[in-house]
Amino acid sequence: MRGATGRGQQDEGGNGDGKTIQTMTTNDIFSHTFRNMGRELGLKVELFEGHIVAFPTMWRKALSTESQFCKAVVASHYLSERQMLRAARRYRLGATCQQGVIFWQIDNHDAIHDGKVMYYLPDCHRDKGRHPTWVSTLLACRDPFPNAPHETSHCLFGLHLLSYATARTVAIVEAEKSAVILSELYPQSIWLATGGLGNIQADKFRPLRGHKVILFPDTDPEGTTYRRWYEAAQLVMQQSFWEDSPPIRVSPLLEQHATEEQKSRKIDLVDYLFESEGDVTRNQCSVTRKSQKSRKSAPDYQPPPLSPP
Numbered sequence: 001m002r003g004a005t006g007r008g009q010q011d012e013g014g015n016g017d018g019k020t021i022q023t024m025t026t027n028d029i030f031s032h033t034f035r036n037m038g039r040e041l042g043l044k045v046e047l048f049e050g051h052i053v054a055f056p057t058m059w060r061k062a063l064s065t066e067s068q069f070c071k072a073v074v075a076s077h078y079l080s081e082r083q084m085l086r087a088a089r090r091y092r093l094g095a096t097c098q099q100g101v102i103f104w105q106i107d108n109h110d111a112i113h114d115g116k117v118m119y120y121l122p123d124c125h126r127d128k129g130r131h132p133t134w135v136s137t138l139l140a141c142r143d144p145f146p147n148a149p150h151e152t153s154h155c156l157f158g159l160h161l162l163s164y165a166t167a168r169t170v171a172i173v174e175a176e177k178s179a180v181i182l183s184e185l186y187p188q189s190i191w192l193a194t195g196g197l198g199n200i201q202a203d204k205f206r207p208l209r210g211h212k213v214i215l216f217p218d219t220d221p222e223g224t225t226y227r228r229w230y231e232a233a234q235l236v237m238q239q240s241f242w243e244d245s246p247p248i249r250v251s252p253l254l255e256q257h258a259t260e261e262q263k264s265r266k267i268d269l270v271d272y273l274f275e276s277e278g279d280v281t282r283n284q285c286s287v288t289r290k291s292q293k294s295r296k297s298a299p300d301y302q303p304p305p306l307s308p309p
Helices: 026-040 057-062 068-075 081-091 135-141 159-163 176-185 202-208 224-237 253-257 260-264 269-275 292-297
Strands: 045-048 051-054 101-106 112-118 169-173 189-193 213-215
Touching: 068 081, 068 101, 068 176, 081 176, 101 159, 112 135, 159 189, 159 202, 169 176, 176 189, 176 269, 202 224, 253 269, 260 269
Parallel strands: 169 189, 169 213
Antiparallel strands: 045 051, 101 112
């Protein structure tokens, strides 16, 4: 912004009274603007080194199970109400006034990088008529300075959980929905999500060094996803920061056991577990695709053990 100078600088032209004129740098203006917008939304937002940074008060203010996603997970019997509440607290899920779910991306230092806003239908499938968006984008839309830098850096969904359970295996899936559900079904692992097929860059694995990591890619008829995730795992293990860390394992579970029809629908691990042929024991309750209502008889749904990759 032209004419902006450092704080506390004496105005050369002066105003005749010898007083110092306080001016604001461009970053000061942007930071002040974002803080005010965040305050209006009940959020705490800062601009740090050119990046939008949100602090823990942000997710605490938006923490909610009132999103359509949380309601659909319970209504579709993926989780009980008690399990959904625990999972929502674990991942600090938020909700918008339009019942969209906010999947906060919080790193292992408890700093929020961004929040993905997604909309789900009552059957727990994503509402494809409404495109996902980011909290940073919504904030930027309210920015009176349209040319301001709105760059954000993203991280793996659920990364903050490393601070609380460093000894367990880290399991990574693609969808945030799957990570939330699987965290209750298989709590012996820390479940993270990439948030998309292409969001598995090597640098995002840096906080995972030293951990046992296993990837559960979605499936497809050509096996493209599995190959891309396998190649990504090999690339990570070639990085210097991964030295002395355990090898990354890529589970072939879906590639080996999903049916051709399931592969044509590009299912993920949660789909497979709830669609598998034969009986699935959940808290001594026999569940098949022909008897979905039987899930209601168990307060908490307990899954079968995952086959080793």
